[in-house]
Amino acid sequence: MDRFDRQLRLWGGFGHELLTNGQICFIVERRDDPLLLEVQRHLLLAGISSYLVLHSDKQHTPAKDAFAFIDENQELQALNPEIKPQWNFLPWSRIQTQSFKDISVIVLINCRDAHMLQELSIRREHSINFPPVLVAAVNYPLAYMYLWLKEIHFVVTTNPEYVVPDLRINEPWDEVLQYTESLDFGKLREEELAEIPYPLILSSALRATSQDERPLHQKLDDFYLKYSQQALNDSNYRQAKRYARQVSRSSELGRQRVKQLLNRLQIYQRSNWHDSFNGKFMTLCQALGQFLDQYHQLPLPSEFPDMEAGTQIYNDLKMIYQKKAREDCETMEAIVARLGFPDFPRMLVKKFCDNINYWTLLEPIVNESSVPGIYSSTELTRYLNEQEVTISTHEKKLLENLLSLAEDSYDSHTLVSSFPATAFLGGAVAQEVVKLVTHQYVPIDNTFVYDLISDESSTIKL
Amino acid sequence: MDLKVLVLGAGGLGCELVKNLAVLKVREIHVVDLDTIELTNLNRQFLFKDEDIGRYKANTAVDYLSRWCQLKGFRSIKLVAHCQDLFTLQPDFYKYFDFVISGLDAVGPRRFVNRTLVQLTRDSNFQICVPFIDGGTEGLNGHVKTIVPGVTACWECSIDTLPQQQTQHPLCTIANNPRNLEHVVEYVATVQLAGEELEPGVLLKLCYERATQFGISTDKLTESYAWGVAKHIVPSVSSTNAVVAGLCCNELVKIYNDCVDFDRLKNFKTISATNGLYINSFQFDRLEDCPVCSGL
Numbered sequence A: 001m002d003r004f005d006r007q008l009r010l011w012g013g014f015g016h017e018l019l020t021n022g023q024i025c026f027i028v029e030r031r032d033d034p035l036l037l038e039v040q041r042h043l044l045l046a047g048i049s050s051y052l053v054l055h056s057d058k059q060h061t062p063a064k065d066a067f068a069f070i071d072e073n074q075e076l077q078a079l080n081p082e083i084k085p086q087w088n089f090l091p092w093s094r095i096q097t098q099s100f101k102d103i104s105v106i107v108l109i110n111c112r113d114a115h116m117l118q119e120l121s122i123r124r125e126h127s128i129n130f131p132p133v134l135v136a137a138v139n140y141p142l143a144y145m146y147l148w149l150k151e152i153h154f155v156v157t158t159n160p161e162y163v164v165p166d167l168r169i170n171e172p173w174d175e176v177l178q179y180t181e182s183l184d185f186g187k188l189r190e191e192e193l194a195e196i197p198y199p200l201i202l203s204s205a206l207r208a209t210s211q212d213e214r215p216l217h218q219k220l221d222d223f224y225l226k227y228s229q230q231a232l233n234d235s236n237y238r239q240a241k242r243y244a245r246q247v248s249r250s251s252e253l254g255r256q257r258v259k260q261l262l263n264r265l266q267i268y269q270r271s272n273w274h275d276s277f278n279g280k281f282m283t284l285c286q287a288l289g290q291f292l293d294q295y296h297q298l299p300l301p302s303e304f305p306d307m308e309a310g311t312q313i314y315n316d317l318k319m320i321y322q323k324k325a326r327e328d329c330e331t332m333e334a335i336v337a338r339l340g341f342p343d344f345p346r347m348l349v350k351k352f353c354d355n356i357n358y359w360t361l362l363e364p365i366v367n368e369s370s371v372p373g374i375y376s377s378t379e380l381t382r383y384l385n386e387q388e389v390t391i392s393t394h395e396k397k398l399l400e401n402l403l404s405l406a407e408d409s410y411d412s413h414t415l416v417s418s419f420p421a422t423a424f425l426g427g428a429v430a431q432e433v434v435k436l437v438t439h440q441y442v443p444i445d446n447t448f449v450y451d452l453i454s455d456e457s458s459t460i461k462l
Numbered sequence B: 001m002d003l004k005v006l007v008l009g010a011g012g013l014g015c016e017l018v019k020n021l022a023v024l025k026v027r028e029i030h031v032v033d034l035d036t037i038e039l040t041n042l043n044r045q046f047l048f049k050d051e052d053i054g055r056y057k058a059n060t061a062v063d064y065l066s067r068w069c070q071l072k073g074f075r076s077i078k079l080v081a082h083c084q085d086l087f088t089l090q091p092d093f094y095k096y097f098d099f100v101i102s103g104l105d106a107v108g109p110r111r112f113v114n115r116t117l118v119q120l121t122r123d124s125n126f127q128i129c130v131p132f133i134d135g136g137t138e139g140l141n142g143h144v145k146t147i148v149p150g151v152t153a154c155w156e157c158s159i160d161t162l163p164q165q166q167t168q169h170p171l172c173t174i175a176n177n178p179r180n181l182e183h184v185v186e187y188v189a190t191v192q193l194a195g196e197e198l199e200p201g202v203l204l205k206l207c208y209e210r211a212t213q214f215g216i217s218t219d220k221l222t223e224s225y226a227w228g229v230a231k232h233i234v235p236s237v238s239s240t241n242a243v244v245a246g247l248c249c250n251e252l253v254k255i256y257n258d259c260v261d262f263d264r265l266k267n268f269k270t271i272s273a274t275n276g277l278y279i280n281s282f283q284f285d286r287l288e289d290c291p292v293c294s295g296l
């Protein structure tokens, strides 16, 4: 069994490979910042091996309330024997000249030195491409994160927990039609009828009752119970009844969702990307646009869900769906090649088609201020004014605290140890980095703030 | 902090919990865990190393952090390991502590500890009242429940909110009518190998044979896949553990520093990081006819 078994179940070999190639830049006041130590440990465990640490030149007394290993250097190296971790330490003065070309994510930890923030902002503004910057800090009881995107971030799959399968029952293709027609319900015994998977029952019903204007779920019994009196007790027919209501919508809903996403992309026609994965994904989106124009359908995902059915007939149907999925995927590959990418990774086209209903994107803020929104009192004040009527008093209080923090007039609670807050945020920050690097699950968009005493949290878009 | 804290479980959550408590300089930290270290623990249980595989988790975690405290000059901190089943620990053992924090992965032990702690409070007429802070994780999601016996909802009060146990497929499906690999693995694990100690290689071989027999594609059939289905393995990662353990210890710090009003304490939290980061904290009321805590 694999060392990474328990996390591979979350992001797969696909995510693991992206993590292995990831490079993280930390910007910190001090190299022994307790939050830095936490985040770094999680990222090493996740499989990221390359780190650039930009730190201030100031001398600091050693940090209290932190967890560093007994022999920090040696043990960090040994924490994940499958990678060879490497660190590069540079002072802040190098921000202006540093290339961030190969950096996957910049994590700004517990530092809001005005000069450094300005240097970073200028560097970012003057670069065509720049990695996402994740700003994180603990000022107990507040813990907060802010995601500062320069380019679109694509999420290849949100990994939803519950899904409604899109089986195109009301938009069948030839092979499904032929298979449906080959079944004569009138000639089947009740035991055989109990083995028919529900998509075949529903597509037969749709065809046979096309003159009847009632919705499918209302006319289904009239159509089917004449073949089998006991059908209401059969689990396959019960499934058919449950899914009958969704038949007319699921394909259309998926199409609408994808069209909206593609529309949002129209203003971002660029050929130059910081993250090559985002660039590849943009190509896939262009191909998808052409696919939709041509076939008025989304490519069919290859995942065919389990359903009540006999083994043989289930396998037959599954084969028909998977063949169609393979053909759609090949068509997409051909379109991608025509767009000028003949060597485009096949695996990625397949991953895209399989998650055609589950991908999404995060957009950068267009007219942003020169420092990260979370440290901009103008942004926060504007948000508070705009949202005054819609937010709860608790949330208002929380955001006002954040505002006083942005204005540098916030009183941190120093009586209580803040280490648990640091440990909490360390996990949360690492998780956001992993989401960004693996392009799986949806990162915060774009501001998260949590008060660890009042237990109020909020996510807003600044 | 002048406290005696019992940590249940020295797994992914446990390692994070004990580390936090050591940094907080909690005077006495006890750790209970019966398990030994395996390779698949090492992606998150950062107090353990490859050479520790096979050793008791509780011992290994306590040994490491004892050395850590010594080096830091935290001489007054005492760490104690209990490599045993928590069911075997008597109520007298539990009442020694000021807090119990759990990082367990099963329901049974949590119910047992909850029952024990509530009973201690009942028997002593509130002379003893040990807060029980329960953390749990699954993938990128988690929960924290703060239980003050006789004051806030106990673990049993919320038992109905637990998600239904994984839907087992009906036996007739997995026996006569398997359609996918899950059905195949379940049959092999629960029928063909019923009562036997599972071994990954054997499991994989039998699954492969059965899938082939029923014409089910074996493309996705790997040892890890079969093992995951057979053992109902829950995905687990250090970042989620840290989020939940951090919040558990923050609850402890808040109670210790009198930062909470028990009448309005948001005693339950759910955390989800799959889509942004959502922490839903709320007050969960006591169940009037709770079989464990009612009448207290």
Ligand SMILES: [Zn+2]
Pocket: B153, B154, B155, B156, B157, B158, B286, B287, B290, B291, B292, B293, B294
């Ligand atoms: Zn109760």
